[in-house]
Amino acid sequence: MSTPTPVVFAAVFVSSLLAAAREQGYAIEGFLREAGIDPQQPQDLDHHVTVDQYAALLRRTIAGLDDEGVAMFSRKLRRGSFALMVRSALTGGTLVGGLYEFTHTLRLLQDDLNPVLLDDGHRVRVELRFSNPQMQARQFAHELILRQLWRFMTWLEGGNLRPVGVDLQFPRPDYAGDYQKIFPTEVRFSTPHSAVWFDSQALQAPVRRDSSHLDAYLDKSLLDLLVPAIPARVGDRVRAYLQEERALHATWPDLEQTSAALHCSASSLQRHLAQEGASFQNIRDSLRRDWAIYRLQTTKLPIPVLAEELGFADSASFQRAFKRWTGQPPGQVRKGL
Template sequence: MARPRAPSTTAYYQCDTPLVPLQQWPSLLIELALARNLPEYRLLRGTGIFIDDVMSERLLTPIQVFQLIHNSQRQRGYEQCGYEELRFLLGNHIFPGHYGAASNALVNAAHLYEWLATLVRLQRLLFPLLQLRLELGPERVYLYWRDSTGAHEACDFLSDMLLSGIHSCVRWLSGKAFDWQLQLRRLRPAYYEQYELHWGEQVQFGSLWNRLSLARSQAFSPWPHASTKAFTSAEREAQQQLAQLPEQQSFLAALYRYLEYHLLQPEAAVPNLESTAAAFCMSSASLKRKLQKHHTHFQAIYDELRRALALEWLGNQSLPLEQLAQRLHFHDSANLRRALKKWTGLTPQALRLESEQTPTQRGSIFCSSDS
């Protein structure tokens, strides 16, 4: 079997790269916030955005977007004006959006799985601030996501907006409701009623995963107005647009892929800060600064990846704990047990039982250039 191709460590966008069109959903966020009587100077403070820019073709950096999101939230004297519903209202309008060929591909998808797969493949054009992964299990389809641009406090807002966009758009295109199950790692928020309004009772907080899932049979049920010819043409054009971009993945996504690649190679050395920095053609100090700019650090990224792989392998493979510890580069199984307890609050035995209930097949569809 051929050795998997090493992921790219050179072409990536960062939290200060202009990539989000202001005239798309950021302008709608501004409109919704102003309609709730949030003063313009508070909303735009620190963003570098002027109200006259709203309908321009200007691109915002993720940092500017995160500041705008922050300003639209808990402002003094503004708490009772419905700020918590902004993310859900905004999400209802982001897909299919006005992204040219990428939006046309979404509109003409044959079924839900093809729609989700298209969203993941074209996420650089459609929603580049989170890293998405689609996996196909024996009975269910799973969509996972994680922060990809240093969103930090804005990550929950972005994920709620993304999920509302998915829910709204697929219901519009299919003409029917789906039996979604939504699992979130965060604790139950004060605005829980908004989730009940949009998702019903199928929301679980304090979960092991951030993921959205539904039955496989529903995911492949044909949609009434799909066009294979239009979809193929739009997908081809969108892929050509992607190929012309200087970068197709974020820095954090590139880092996750690099570390995952080395963790999945049995003979590979343990990845560390120094070797990773060298692979990204920078010094260790530069890598630390870049990670700090994205509100994280090397060990946090490494542990997050090992946590995800541990959950997957505990459910999909009957590996002895010692072997699992070795594959994840722990000194022994006792260290792995302590790490799992710290990360999840559960023992390996309890995690194996939990994970076995929802097995998946790795690598169905990831994002961008390394798919």
């Protein structure tokens, strides 16, 4: 059976994850090796890691530091802190009550962050208000906490809840395109506070989980943090369809095949994608890029064979496209295998 197309992140996310631990003098090279990441690989926009490597690195760093805050807070969030927050939320009755209990417990466990719950009758939002300027300056702190809030609330609701938007206090980075992999909703940058927004009415629903579901959730929560599984936007549905077809049939459907599978015309699909700031070609190319990087870094597959896997007419066409996607020739990415 063919494996699913791996999700690939720019390696700059690795640098963000490890920044606080590095600054405090922790030896992090072992964490990288155990996650299958070469410590000598530059952690920049031109190099990539798979989501499995990234999740393994996060898991290993938490275990090695005994800190679920990965050295960002002034006092450790020792392992078990997240489970404690989740257990408190299960007593909330409604989803908004669970969100309040979760954020209240987070405040009790550390002194650097005050997550404020606000409701204007239409939207509920959790704003991140920092008392520690050093932590506030870390983009990863904003990303990790908001992802945690979002994915936890989705689990608490039963799997279908999604936020209506995410605000990030820092300026739009060069790698903002990768944010759609972890925040597949409207993302706004340079806002007064980082925040995650939910529909108020949706949060009046009852909590649909109990302690019997807890162990299974905690076992997969790190990977769930990184790859939200709800294909809510049209672009997410397109991406999910393309990944499924590649996994099942080793093919990359074109626009007409994809629109037919999603029960709409090609022009309608393109229009909906454009409203989300996306295009079919960009989504398809990003998946093919990720698959190419994964195959180059994990196999010795000849370039012409990989080009055929990706649906290119010949090796030269693939190499031109790959250099356009990544700024590097395929051989440079494979170097050192």
